[in-house]
Amino acid sequence: MPVITFKYQDLKDLGIDMEKDELINTLPMMSSDIEDFDDEEIKVEFFPNRPDNLSVEGVARSFKGFINQETGLPKYEVTPSDESVIVDAKVAKIRPYIAFAKIEGVDFTGDKLKYIMDFQENLHWVIGRDRKKVAIGIHNADVVSQPFNYIATPKDENAFVALEKDTPMTPEEILTQHEKGVAYAHLLEDFDKYPLILDKDNQVLSMPPIINGELTKIDENVKNIIVDVTGTDERAVNQCLNIICSSFAEVGGKIKSMEVKYEDKSITTPDLTPQVKNVHVDVANSLIGGTDLNAEDIQQLLSQARFDSEILNDNELKVYIPSYRIDILHEVDVVENIAVQYRINDVEAKLPDISTIAYEHDWFRSESLMREVMIGLGFQEIMSLMLTNEDAHFSKMKQKEIDHVQVARPITIDRTMIRTSLINSLMEFLEDNKHEDLPQKIFEIGDVLYMDETQETKVRASKKLAGLICHSSANFTEIKSVVTSLLQNLGYSMEISDSNNPSFIAGRVSDVKGTSANGNISGFFGEFSPEVITNFTLDYPVIGFEIEFNPQE
Structure with missing residues (x-):
């Protein structure tokens, strides 16, 4: 995450005169982490949703509000x-x-x-x-x-x-x-x-x-x-x-x-006109939990967050948000700022007023079976992040870039999107572990996310299983045998057809479909092309498969 470095004197020059120890104890309370400090300067890490705090001037502006030294909407001519x-x-x-x-x-x-x-x-x-x-x-x-x-x-x-x-x-x-x-x-x-x-x-x-x-x-x-x-x-x-x-x-x-x-x-x-959103007292108290704030309380907390507000009635305020606060997209974001200014540590914890009987979801029972079968076939499970980047996900895999969920403010440049496939994460794992002995046989069961305009959230989640094998004589016949054994053990029929998947060697890749009482599957398997293998700086042949599960509703 972004880290900024500044001297204690810089904050004093901007009007904040606070002892070093108190400053170090207070800064983390406004959504930041202290990375390092010495007698002269401090390194502070801020979440990427607050780019306005990536300058010492921005930090001072927010901090003045937090300690109630300077409040309300900053006005710039x-x-x-x-x-x-x-x-x-x-x-x-x-x-x-x-x-x-x-x-x-x-x-x-x-x-x-x-x-x-x-x-x-x-x-x-x-x-x-x-x-x-x-x-x-x-x-x-x-x-x-x-x-x-x-x-x-x-x-x-x-x-x-x-x-x-x-x-x-x-x-x-x-x-x-x-x-x-x-x-x-x-x-x-x-x-x-x-x-x-x-x-x-x-x-x-x-x-x-x-x-x-x-x-x-x-x-x-x-x-x-x-x-x-x-x-x-x-x-x-x-x-x-x-x-x-x-x-x-x-x-x-x-x-x-x-x-x-x-x-x-x-x-x-520039256009520095504030944006306007309404916030409701009952929504704020409900989302924060353990609070009994009224409209006047919320107005004061909003002022400390460097917002202006008007009380419309006992349950609603109109909030004026500075143009540099580009992270405010919804009423819940305003409530988050209220909670920060209230100070999270002061929120009283309480148990929910419900009781439930827990049981394992059907998908996780089937996932356990997949894991058991893959381990029985000699594979080792890995778990990777859902976040990846376009270069590794598309370019290195020789895939055409499709619509995908992008991270609006990524923490790092290698985590800019949510994956639509598991394969590149497995390839990156092989790349990081190419010093280990061969053969290497790895698999992952995980979620991917597709853009889908028919959904309320405009995205659709799906479960996938993927596996890779790397050794000097890895070939198409070997991976076909693995996929056949896997699907038989999971109770799926298997139908294969020719594939033009550009990640693989032409003629050594197949698409696969299957059905069972639990739903249907689709996917592919084959030998990866030398270009893809080289893109991940690997030295030996790699074969692999990926299967998407569509369970019965």
């Missing part, structure tokens, strides 16, 4: 400017959305420049999905002039000096020769043109989402900046800009809005 950015329609297919702001009177002295760079990179991870969804650029405003242009340029045009370099490079050269270009080239590899931000005189500010230009490099002497945020999700782009602008405003930065001119519309950014 946004002054209109005559500056604008013109968006070329051709960039829509590459990286279609952009938001701009100018901030005057910033201070980058001391450690502040390092802090803002760390803040920027943390936002790239938490909101930006490692720049795929959102990328941020911060520029010296005094060396460029508006109007700015956001364009799609041919690969070999508009050469510029990239950050930390001293010779001009074309966009294509940056992607193949610059360190950042090589690291993030995959974000633009499907396009024949690349995005650039230019000023009125065609000077390059940046090549999103890869690298800024050396021209607008930030140093301690810079006082006025331009912030650009580009991406593939308009809502996330604007949210990210709101968080950055609010953080600078906490330390006296003067925010100036800029007009973004698309071909079919024009918008002004």
Whole structure:
């Protein structure tokens, strides 16, 4: 999870004068963990649903409310400017959305420049999905002039000096020769043109989402900046800009809005208008449990959470939520903030007023049988996380990417989606254990999640069983024998057919279907292709299967 480092003096400079021991004991009570500390600085880990707390200014703002030092909705003035950015329609297919702001009177002295760079990179991870969804650029405003242009340029045009370099490079050269270009080239590899931000005189500010230009490099002497945020999700782009602008405003930065001119519309950014949601007293008391709060109590707790509110009646309040609080999606999120401010440790624990007789679910009884059969066939069970990433799940397996459940604010870049298959997790296990003796025979029983518009939640869960075998002579006949024995022992019929599954060697893979009194199954088995095996840095043949169970209702 994101960890930020700051000095105790930084909090004092922001108006919080608290002894170190008290600070260390209090910070975890507002949904954070202390990673490490010494006599001068502290490392704090925040959950990724609170990206506004990934800067020391954001921490100070939240902490002031928590200790009742400064409460209510922070109000930041946004002054209109005559500056604008013109968006070329051709960039829509590459990286279609952009938001701009100018901030005057910033201070980058001391450690502040390092802090803002760390803040920027943390936002790239938490909101930006490692720049795929959102990328941020911060520029010296005094060396460029508006109007700015956001364009799609041919690969070999508009050469510029990239950050930390001293010779001009074309966009294509940056992607193949610059360190950042090589690291993030995959974000633009499907396009024949690349995005650039230019000023009125065609000077390059940046090549999103890869690298800024050396021209607008930030140093301690810079006082006025331009912030650009580009991406593939308009809502996330604007949210990210709101968080950055609010953080600078906490330390006296003067925010100036800029007009973004698309071909079919024009918008002004940033928009720091609070969102509004209603919260109910009975819902809050019910969800928290062990409390008997009234409307006035809740209004005070909301104020400490840095919200404003109006009491509509004894059971309902209208809540005004700051624009940087992008984690508030539902009434329950507001209640969570009430609970945090009430202090979870003060909530009285109590047993539920129900009694039940427990029994094992039918699925878990069948799962126990599967486990017994697989162990009898010589396999060892593993348990992996449901969270994975698109590269391992699709690209390394040579699979076409399908609609899947994405993690809005992933903790790490290798946990960005919920799996639709178990196979890649098993391959990763083999990769991590290739130093162990062969043969290796592993299996997993677990849940996967599919997108399904017919469901109330828009997702559908399903149970799967998968297994892999790795040794020097692993072949199709061996895995077919395993699947046949497995299904016979589980009481399923078996019908196989040709398969075009790209993860496997053509002609050495089959689809399988089966039925029983308990429901039906579908799946596949075969020999993995050398490319897939190489993608997971394995040295020996791998065979495997995956079966999905659809029990009778």
